[in-house]
Amino acid sequence: MKKPFSSVLKGCAAAILFGIVLCIVGAAGGGKATLYPDWKSILTLRWSFIKNESAQLSFGAAQPGALYSLNLSCDAAEVALRKGKEFEVHTNREDLVSAKLDDGTFTVSCVQSGIIWNSDEVEITVTVPENAQFDEALLSLDAGKLKAEDLSFGQLTCEVGAGTAELKKISVSGASSLHVGVGKLEADHLSTQDFSCSIDAGSADFQQLECRGVSDIEVDLGQATLSGLFEKDVRLNVSTGSIELEAQRPAEYGYRLETGAGSIKIDGQQFSGFGMDQTYREDADILFDISCDLGEVIVDFTDSAAPQAPRI
Known part of the structure:
Protein backbone atom coordinates (compact mmCIF):
# COMPACT_ATOMS: atom_id res chain seq x y z
CA MET A 1 0.00 0.00 0.00
CA LYS A 2 2.91 2.35 0.68
CA LYS A 3 4.33 2.20 -2.84
CA PRO A 4 1.16 3.35 -4.67
CA PHE A 5 0.65 6.11 -2.10
CA SER A 6 4.26 7.18 -2.45
CA SER A 7 3.89 7.28 -6.23
CA VAL A 8 0.87 9.56 -5.92
CA LEU A 9 2.80 11.93 -3.66
CA LYS A 10 5.73 11.98 -6.07
CA GLY A 11 3.39 12.72 -8.97
CA CYS A 12 1.78 15.63 -7.10
CA ALA A 13 5.19 17.00 -6.15
CA ALA A 14 6.36 16.77 -9.76
CA ALA A 15 3.26 18.63 -10.97
CA ILE A 16 3.78 21.40 -8.41
CA LEU A 17 7.46 21.67 -9.32
CA PHE A 18 6.57 21.87 -13.01
CA GLY A 19 4.13 24.70 -12.26
CA ILE A 20 6.78 26.61 -10.30
CA VAL A 21 9.24 26.25 -13.17
CA LEU A 22 6.62 27.59 -15.61
CA CYS A 23 5.98 30.58 -13.35
CA ILE A 24 9.71 31.38 -13.12
CA VAL A 25 10.24 31.04 -16.86
CA GLY A 26 7.10 33.03 -17.62
CA ALA A 27 8.03 35.86 -15.27
CA ALA A 28 11.52 36.03 -16.78
CA GLY A 29 9.96 36.27 -20.24
CA GLY A 30 7.64 39.11 -19.27
CA GLY A 31 4.45 37.06 -19.30
CA LYS A 32 2.00 36.05 -16.62
CA ALA A 33 -0.44 33.29 -15.84
CA THR A 34 -4.10 34.10 -15.26
CA LEU A 35 -6.76 31.81 -13.87
CA TYR A 36 -10.20 32.36 -15.35
CA PRO A 37 -13.46 30.92 -14.02
CA ASP A 38 -15.16 29.03 -16.81
CA TRP A 39 -18.70 27.73 -16.45
CA LYS A 40 -17.98 25.07 -19.08
CA SER A 41 -14.92 23.64 -17.34
CA ILE A 42 -13.48 23.65 -13.85
CA LEU A 43 -10.43 25.76 -14.54
CA THR A 44 -8.76 27.46 -17.45
CA LEU A 45 -5.09 28.46 -17.38
CA ARG A 46 -3.87 30.99 -19.91
CA TRP A 47 -0.31 32.06 -20.52
CA SER A 48 1.72 33.81 -23.16
CA PHE A 49 5.38 34.53 -23.80
CA ILE A 50 4.61 36.86 -26.71
CA LYS A 51 3.72 40.52 -26.73
CA ASN A 52 0.14 41.60 -27.14
CA GLU A 53 -0.60 43.06 -30.55
CA SER A 54 -3.21 45.81 -30.78
CA ALA A 55 -5.35 46.19 -33.85
CA GLN A 56 -8.13 48.40 -35.17
CA LEU A 57 -10.35 46.91 -37.85
CA SER A 58 -12.62 49.21 -39.86
CA PHE A 59 -15.48 48.15 -42.12
CA GLY A 60 -16.93 51.46 -43.27
CA ALA A 61 -20.17 53.30 -42.67
CA ALA A 62 -23.71 51.94 -42.76
CA GLN A 63 -25.53 51.95 -46.09
CA PRO A 64 -28.75 54.01 -46.17
CA GLY A 65 -31.86 51.83 -45.91
CA ALA A 66 -29.89 48.64 -45.24
CA LEU A 67 -30.76 46.22 -42.43
CA TYR A 68 -27.95 44.70 -40.38
CA SER A 69 -27.48 41.90 -37.89
CA LEU A 70 -25.01 41.91 -35.01
CA ASN A 71 -23.34 38.72 -33.77
CA LEU A 72 -21.00 39.30 -30.82
CA SER A 73 -19.61 36.16 -29.17
CA CYS A 74 -16.73 35.98 -26.67
CA ASP A 75 -15.35 33.25 -24.46
CA ALA A 76 -13.50 35.59 -22.06
CA ALA A 77 -13.00 39.31 -22.62
CA GLU A 78 -13.70 42.85 -21.48
CA VAL A 79 -16.10 44.09 -24.16
CA ALA A 80 -17.57 47.54 -24.76
CA LEU A 81 -20.32 47.95 -27.37
CA ARG A 82 -21.07 51.52 -28.40
CA LYS A 83 -22.27 53.80 -31.19
CA GLY A 84 -19.95 55.69 -33.52
CA LYS A 85 -19.49 56.64 -37.16
CA GLU A 86 -18.45 53.29 -38.67
CA PHE A 87 -18.30 49.56 -38.06
CA GLU A 88 -15.06 49.20 -36.09
CA VAL A 89 -13.32 46.83 -33.71
CA HIS A 90 -10.37 47.79 -31.54
CA THR A 91 -8.59 45.14 -29.46
CA ASN A 92 -5.34 44.55 -27.62
CA ARG A 93 -5.24 40.93 -28.81
CA GLU A 94 -5.32 40.72 -32.58
CA ASP A 95 -4.40 37.03 -32.43
CA LEU A 96 -7.55 36.07 -30.48
CA VAL A 97 -10.17 38.38 -31.97
CA SER A 98 -11.77 38.13 -35.40
CA ALA A 99 -14.30 40.42 -37.06
CA LYS A 100 -16.06 40.68 -40.40
CA LEU A 101 -18.97 42.43 -42.09
CA ASP A 102 -20.49 40.02 -44.57
CA ASP A 103 -23.87 40.30 -46.30
CA GLY A 104 -25.23 42.66 -43.66
CA THR A 105 -24.04 40.62 -40.66
CA PHE A 106 -21.43 42.20 -38.40
CA THR A 107 -19.65 39.36 -36.61
CA VAL A 108 -17.15 39.80 -33.79
CA SER A 109 -15.75 36.80 -31.93
CA CYS A 110 -13.08 35.94 -29.39
CA VAL A 111 -12.42 32.21 -29.10
CA GLN A 112 -10.32 30.85 -26.24
CA SER A 113 -11.21 27.19 -26.00
CA GLY A 114 -9.31 24.81 -23.73
CA ILE A 115 -5.94 25.91 -22.36
CA ILE A 116 -5.02 29.18 -24.03
CA TRP A 117 -1.63 30.82 -23.59
CA ASN A 118 -1.96 34.60 -23.43
CA SER A 119 -0.24 37.31 -21.45
CA ASP A 120 -3.14 39.57 -20.64
CA GLU A 121 -6.90 39.86 -20.52
CA VAL A 122 -8.57 40.54 -23.84
CA GLU A 123 -10.04 44.01 -24.33
CA ILE A 124 -12.45 44.64 -27.19
CA THR A 125 -14.25 47.82 -28.19
CA VAL A 126 -16.96 47.28 -30.80
CA THR A 127 -18.38 50.33 -32.56
CA VAL A 128 -21.50 50.35 -34.72
CA PRO A 129 -22.72 53.31 -36.81
CA GLU A 130 -25.33 55.37 -35.01
CA ASN A 131 -27.51 55.38 -38.14
CA ALA A 132 -27.30 51.59 -38.69
CA GLN A 133 -30.60 49.69 -38.43
CA PHE A 134 -30.29 46.30 -36.75
CA ASP A 135 -33.10 43.81 -37.21
CA GLU A 136 -31.50 41.44 -34.68
CA ALA A 137 -28.57 41.19 -32.30
CA LEU A 138 -26.91 38.27 -30.48
CA LEU A 139 -24.67 39.14 -27.53
CA SER A 140 -22.94 36.13 -25.97
CA LEU A 141 -20.32 36.17 -23.21
CA ASP A 142 -18.96 33.17 -21.29
CA ALA A 143 -16.62 35.03 -18.90
CA GLY A 144 -15.46 38.59 -18.48
CA LYS A 145 -17.56 41.73 -18.80
CA LEU A 146 -19.83 43.22 -21.43
CA LYS A 147 -21.06 46.82 -21.48
CA ALA A 148 -23.59 48.05 -24.04
CA GLU A 149 -25.33 51.42 -24.01
CA ASP A 150 -27.77 53.52 -26.04
CA LEU A 151 -28.49 51.00 -28.81
CA SER A 152 -31.58 49.93 -30.77
CA PHE A 153 -32.42 46.50 -32.20
CA GLY A 154 -35.34 44.76 -33.83
CA GLN A 155 -34.80 41.63 -31.70
CA LEU A 156 -32.29 40.97 -28.94
CA THR A 157 -30.76 37.75 -27.61
CA CYS A 158 -28.30 38.05 -24.73
Whole structure:
Protein backbone atom coordinates (compact mmCIF):
# COMPACT_ATOMS: atom_id res chain seq x y z
CA MET A 1 0.00 0.00 0.00
CA LYS A 2 2.91 2.35 0.68
CA LYS A 3 4.33 2.20 -2.84
CA PRO A 4 1.16 3.35 -4.67
CA PHE A 5 0.65 6.11 -2.10
CA SER A 6 4.26 7.18 -2.45
CA SER A 7 3.89 7.28 -6.23
CA VAL A 8 0.87 9.56 -5.92
CA LEU A 9 2.80 11.93 -3.66
CA LYS A 10 5.73 11.98 -6.07
CA GLY A 11 3.39 12.72 -8.97
CA CYS A 12 1.78 15.63 -7.10
CA ALA A 13 5.19 17.00 -6.15
CA ALA A 14 6.36 16.77 -9.76
CA ALA A 15 3.26 18.63 -10.97
CA ILE A 16 3.78 21.40 -8.41
CA LEU A 17 7.46 21.67 -9.32
CA PHE A 18 6.57 21.87 -13.01
CA GLY A 19 4.13 24.70 -12.26
CA ILE A 20 6.78 26.61 -10.30
CA VAL A 21 9.24 26.25 -13.17
CA LEU A 22 6.62 27.59 -15.61
CA CYS A 23 5.98 30.58 -13.35
CA ILE A 24 9.71 31.38 -13.12
CA VAL A 25 10.24 31.04 -16.86
CA GLY A 26 7.10 33.03 -17.62
CA ALA A 27 8.03 35.86 -15.27
CA ALA A 28 11.52 36.03 -16.78
CA GLY A 29 9.96 36.27 -20.24
CA GLY A 30 7.64 39.11 -19.27
CA GLY A 31 4.45 37.06 -19.30
CA LYS A 32 2.00 36.05 -16.62
CA ALA A 33 -0.44 33.29 -15.84
CA THR A 34 -4.10 34.10 -15.26
CA LEU A 35 -6.76 31.81 -13.87
CA TYR A 36 -10.20 32.36 -15.35
CA PRO A 37 -13.46 30.92 -14.02
CA ASP A 38 -15.16 29.03 -16.81
CA TRP A 39 -18.70 27.73 -16.45
CA LYS A 40 -17.98 25.07 -19.08
CA SER A 41 -14.92 23.64 -17.34
CA ILE A 42 -13.48 23.65 -13.85
CA LEU A 43 -10.43 25.76 -14.54
CA THR A 44 -8.76 27.46 -17.45
CA LEU A 45 -5.09 28.46 -17.38
CA ARG A 46 -3.87 30.99 -19.91
CA TRP A 47 -0.31 32.06 -20.52
CA SER A 48 1.72 33.81 -23.16
CA PHE A 49 5.38 34.53 -23.80
CA ILE A 50 4.61 36.86 -26.71
CA LYS A 51 3.72 40.52 -26.73
CA ASN A 52 0.14 41.60 -27.14
CA GLU A 53 -0.60 43.06 -30.55
CA SER A 54 -3.21 45.81 -30.78
CA ALA A 55 -5.35 46.19 -33.85
CA GLN A 56 -8.13 48.40 -35.17
CA LEU A 57 -10.35 46.91 -37.85
CA SER A 58 -12.62 49.21 -39.86
CA PHE A 59 -15.48 48.15 -42.12
CA GLY A 60 -16.93 51.46 -43.27
CA ALA A 61 -20.17 53.30 -42.67
CA ALA A 62 -23.71 51.94 -42.76
CA GLN A 63 -25.53 51.95 -46.09
CA PRO A 64 -28.75 54.01 -46.17
CA GLY A 65 -31.86 51.83 -45.91
CA ALA A 66 -29.89 48.64 -45.24
CA LEU A 67 -30.76 46.22 -42.43
CA TYR A 68 -27.95 44.70 -40.38
CA SER A 69 -27.48 41.90 -37.89
CA LEU A 70 -25.01 41.91 -35.01
CA ASN A 71 -23.34 38.72 -33.77
CA LEU A 72 -21.00 39.30 -30.82
CA SER A 73 -19.61 36.16 -29.17
CA CYS A 74 -16.73 35.98 -26.67
CA ASP A 75 -15.35 33.25 -24.46
CA ALA A 76 -13.50 35.59 -22.06
CA ALA A 77 -13.00 39.31 -22.62
CA GLU A 78 -13.70 42.85 -21.48
CA VAL A 79 -16.10 44.09 -24.16
CA ALA A 80 -17.57 47.54 -24.76
CA LEU A 81 -20.32 47.95 -27.37
CA ARG A 82 -21.07 51.52 -28.40
CA LYS A 83 -22.27 53.80 -31.19
CA GLY A 84 -19.95 55.69 -33.52
CA LYS A 85 -19.49 56.64 -37.16
CA GLU A 86 -18.45 53.29 -38.67
CA PHE A 87 -18.30 49.56 -38.06
CA GLU A 88 -15.06 49.20 -36.09
CA VAL A 89 -13.32 46.83 -33.71
CA HIS A 90 -10.37 47.79 -31.54
CA THR A 91 -8.59 45.14 -29.46
CA ASN A 92 -5.34 44.55 -27.62
CA ARG A 93 -5.24 40.93 -28.81
CA GLU A 94 -5.32 40.72 -32.58
CA ASP A 95 -4.40 37.03 -32.43
CA LEU A 96 -7.55 36.07 -30.48
CA VAL A 97 -10.17 38.38 -31.97
CA SER A 98 -11.77 38.13 -35.40
CA ALA A 99 -14.30 40.42 -37.06
CA LYS A 100 -16.06 40.68 -40.40
CA LEU A 101 -18.97 42.43 -42.09
CA ASP A 102 -20.49 40.02 -44.57
CA ASP A 103 -23.87 40.30 -46.30
CA GLY A 104 -25.23 42.66 -43.66
CA THR A 105 -24.04 40.62 -40.66
CA PHE A 106 -21.43 42.20 -38.40
CA THR A 107 -19.65 39.36 -36.61
CA VAL A 108 -17.15 39.80 -33.79
CA SER A 109 -15.75 36.80 -31.93
CA CYS A 110 -13.08 35.94 -29.39
CA VAL A 111 -12.42 32.21 -29.10
CA GLN A 112 -10.32 30.85 -26.24
CA SER A 113 -11.21 27.19 -26.00
CA GLY A 114 -9.31 24.81 -23.73
CA ILE A 115 -5.94 25.91 -22.36
CA ILE A 116 -5.02 29.18 -24.03
CA TRP A 117 -1.63 30.82 -23.59
CA ASN A 118 -1.96 34.60 -23.43
CA SER A 119 -0.24 37.31 -21.45
CA ASP A 120 -3.14 39.57 -20.64
CA GLU A 121 -6.90 39.86 -20.52
CA VAL A 122 -8.57 40.54 -23.84
CA GLU A 123 -10.04 44.01 -24.33
CA ILE A 124 -12.45 44.64 -27.19
CA THR A 125 -14.25 47.82 -28.19
CA VAL A 126 -16.96 47.28 -30.80
CA THR A 127 -18.38 50.33 -32.56
CA VAL A 128 -21.50 50.35 -34.72
CA PRO A 129 -22.72 53.31 -36.81
CA GLU A 130 -25.33 55.37 -35.01
CA ASN A 131 -27.51 55.38 -38.14
CA ALA A 132 -27.30 51.59 -38.69
CA GLN A 133 -30.60 49.69 -38.43
CA PHE A 134 -30.29 46.30 -36.75
CA ASP A 135 -33.10 43.81 -37.21
CA GLU A 136 -31.50 41.44 -34.68
CA ALA A 137 -28.57 41.19 -32.30
CA LEU A 138 -26.91 38.27 -30.48
CA LEU A 139 -24.67 39.14 -27.53
CA SER A 140 -22.94 36.13 -25.97
CA LEU A 141 -20.32 36.17 -23.21
CA ASP A 142 -18.96 33.17 -21.29
CA ALA A 143 -16.62 35.03 -18.90
CA GLY A 144 -15.46 38.59 -18.48
CA LYS A 145 -17.56 41.73 -18.80
CA LEU A 146 -19.83 43.22 -21.43
CA LYS A 147 -21.06 46.82 -21.48
CA ALA A 148 -23.59 48.05 -24.04
CA GLU A 149 -25.33 51.42 -24.01
CA ASP A 150 -27.77 53.52 -26.04
CA LEU A 151 -28.49 51.00 -28.81
CA SER A 152 -31.58 49.93 -30.77
CA PHE A 153 -32.42 46.50 -32.20
CA GLY A 154 -35.34 44.76 -33.83
CA GLN A 155 -34.80 41.63 -31.70
CA LEU A 156 -32.29 40.97 -28.94
CA THR A 157 -30.76 37.75 -27.61
CA CYS A 158 -28.30 38.05 -24.73
CA GLU A 159 -26.51 35.08 -23.14
CA VAL A 160 -24.25 35.42 -20.09
CA GLY A 161 -22.32 32.42 -18.79
CA ALA A 162 -20.05 33.20 -15.83
CA GLY A 163 -19.42 36.83 -16.71
CA THR A 164 -21.17 40.14 -16.13
CA ALA A 165 -23.29 42.10 -18.60
CA GLU A 166 -24.40 45.71 -18.19
CA LEU A 167 -27.08 47.01 -20.56
CA LYS A 168 -28.16 50.65 -20.45
CA LYS A 169 -30.78 52.43 -22.55
CA ILE A 170 -31.39 49.53 -24.92
CA SER A 171 -34.47 49.79 -27.13
CA VAL A 172 -35.92 46.67 -28.77
CA SER A 173 -38.90 47.01 -31.10
CA GLY A 174 -39.57 43.25 -31.04
CA ALA A 175 -38.80 40.47 -28.58
CA SER A 176 -35.94 40.26 -26.08
CA SER A 177 -34.62 36.91 -24.85
CA LEU A 178 -32.01 36.84 -22.09
CA HIS A 179 -30.29 33.95 -20.31
CA VAL A 180 -27.91 33.94 -17.33
CA GLY A 181 -25.89 30.91 -16.27
CA VAL A 182 -23.91 31.60 -13.09
CA GLY A 183 -23.05 35.18 -13.97
CA LYS A 184 -24.75 38.52 -13.49
CA LEU A 185 -26.90 40.69 -15.74
CA GLU A 186 -27.79 44.31 -15.00
CA ALA A 187 -30.13 46.27 -17.25
CA ASP A 188 -31.25 49.88 -16.85
CA HIS A 189 -33.96 51.36 -19.07
CA LEU A 190 -34.53 48.33 -21.29
CA SER A 191 -37.54 48.90 -23.54
CA THR A 192 -38.96 45.92 -25.41
CA GLN A 193 -42.05 44.22 -26.78
CA ASP A 194 -42.17 40.62 -25.52
CA PHE A 195 -39.66 39.88 -22.76
CA SER A 196 -38.24 36.56 -21.56
CA CYS A 197 -35.45 35.93 -19.06
CA SER A 198 -34.17 32.62 -17.67
CA ILE A 199 -31.64 32.31 -14.85
CA ASP A 200 -29.80 29.17 -13.77
CA ALA A 201 -27.74 30.03 -10.67
CA GLY A 202 -26.82 33.63 -11.40
CA SER A 203 -28.66 36.91 -10.91
CA ALA A 204 -30.40 39.57 -12.97
CA ASP A 205 -31.41 43.10 -12.03
CA PHE A 206 -33.74 45.08 -14.31
CA GLN A 207 -34.44 48.71 -13.44
CA GLN A 208 -36.91 50.93 -15.32
CA LEU A 209 -37.93 48.01 -17.52
CA GLU A 210 -40.62 48.77 -20.09
CA CYS A 211 -42.37 45.71 -21.49
CA ARG A 212 -45.15 46.37 -23.98
CA GLY A 213 -45.87 42.68 -24.58
CA VAL A 214 -45.89 39.44 -22.60
CA SER A 215 -43.25 38.91 -19.91
CA ASP A 216 -41.84 35.50 -18.97
CA ILE A 217 -39.27 35.19 -16.15
CA GLU A 218 -37.94 31.81 -15.03
CA VAL A 219 -35.47 31.26 -12.17
CA ASP A 220 -33.87 28.00 -11.09
CA LEU A 221 -31.32 28.56 -8.28
CA GLY A 222 -30.63 32.23 -8.88
CA GLN A 223 -32.50 35.45 -8.29
CA ALA A 224 -34.18 38.15 -10.34
CA THR A 225 -35.14 41.69 -9.41
CA LEU A 226 -37.34 43.72 -11.74
CA SER A 227 -39.05 47.10 -11.64
CA GLY A 228 -40.94 48.98 -14.31
CA LEU A 229 -44.00 48.91 -16.54
CA PHE A 230 -45.64 45.65 -17.67
CA GLU A 231 -48.51 46.19 -20.12
CA LYS A 232 -49.46 42.55 -20.81
CA ASP A 233 -49.55 39.21 -19.00
CA VAL A 234 -46.68 38.36 -16.67
CA ARG A 235 -45.49 34.79 -16.04
CA LEU A 236 -43.15 34.10 -13.10
CA ASN A 237 -41.72 30.63 -12.49
CA VAL A 238 -39.36 29.85 -9.59
CA SER A 239 -37.74 26.56 -8.60
CA THR A 240 -35.55 27.21 -5.53
CA GLY A 241 -34.51 30.79 -6.24
CA SER A 242 -36.38 34.07 -5.90
CA ILE A 243 -38.09 36.78 -7.93
CA GLU A 244 -38.90 40.29 -6.72
CA LEU A 245 -41.03 42.34 -9.08
CA GLU A 246 -42.18 45.92 -8.58
CA ALA A 247 -44.64 47.08 -11.21
CA GLN A 248 -46.85 50.04 -11.88
CA ARG A 249 -50.27 48.91 -10.74
CA PRO A 250 -52.46 47.90 -13.69
CA ALA A 251 -55.97 49.34 -13.90
CA GLU A 252 -57.24 45.76 -14.00
CA TYR A 253 -55.37 42.59 -13.16
CA GLY A 254 -55.89 39.04 -12.02
CA TYR A 255 -53.68 36.18 -10.93
CA ARG A 256 -53.17 32.44 -11.06
CA LEU A 257 -50.97 31.16 -8.22
CA GLU A 258 -49.42 27.76 -7.54
CA THR A 259 -46.91 26.77 -4.86
CA GLY A 260 -45.05 23.68 -3.73
CA ALA A 261 -43.21 24.33 -0.48
CA GLY A 262 -42.41 27.90 -1.49
CA SER A 263 -44.28 31.16 -0.94
CA ILE A 264 -45.85 33.92 -3.02
CA LYS A 265 -46.56 37.44 -1.85
CA ILE A 266 -48.60 39.64 -4.15
CA ASP A 267 -49.60 43.19 -3.25
CA GLY A 268 -48.88 42.52 0.43
CA GLN A 269 -50.91 39.32 0.63
CA GLN A 270 -49.13 36.07 1.46
CA PHE A 271 -49.92 32.78 -0.28
CA SER A 272 -48.21 29.56 0.80
CA GLY A 273 -48.83 25.96 1.71
CA PHE A 274 -47.90 22.80 -0.11
CA GLY A 275 -50.03 22.38 -3.20
CA MET A 276 -51.67 25.80 -2.88
CA ASP A 277 -53.69 26.76 -5.96
CA GLN A 278 -55.41 30.15 -6.09
CA THR A 279 -56.99 32.16 -8.89
CA TYR A 280 -58.60 35.57 -9.19
CA ARG A 281 -60.06 37.23 -12.30
CA GLU A 282 -58.26 35.08 -14.86
CA ASP A 283 -60.00 37.02 -17.66
CA ALA A 284 -58.54 40.38 -16.56
CA ASP A 285 -56.57 42.55 -18.96
CA ILE A 286 -53.31 41.60 -17.24
CA LEU A 287 -52.84 38.19 -15.64
CA PHE A 288 -50.01 37.36 -13.25
CA ASP A 289 -49.36 33.65 -13.69
CA ILE A 290 -47.05 32.69 -10.81
CA SER A 291 -45.61 29.28 -9.97
CA CYS A 292 -43.22 28.77 -7.05
CA ASP A 293 -41.80 25.39 -6.04
CA LEU A 294 -39.33 25.85 -3.15
CA GLY A 295 -38.34 29.49 -3.52
CA GLU A 296 -40.03 32.86 -3.08
CA VAL A 297 -41.89 35.31 -5.32
CA ILE A 298 -42.77 38.86 -4.27
CA VAL A 299 -44.89 41.18 -6.42
CA ASP A 300 -45.45 44.77 -5.30
CA PHE A 301 -47.34 47.60 -7.01
CA THR A 302 -46.14 51.20 -6.89
CA ASP A 303 -49.53 52.94 -7.27
CA SER A 304 -51.89 52.24 -4.36
CA ALA A 305 -54.65 54.45 -5.77
CA ALA A 306 -55.83 51.89 -8.32
CA PRO A 307 -58.30 49.14 -7.29
CA GLN A 308 -56.77 46.15 -5.52
CA ALA A 309 -57.61 42.48 -5.54
CA PRO A 310 -59.70 41.39 -2.53
CA ARG A 311 -57.99 39.79 0.46
CA ILE A 312 -58.67 36.07 0.64
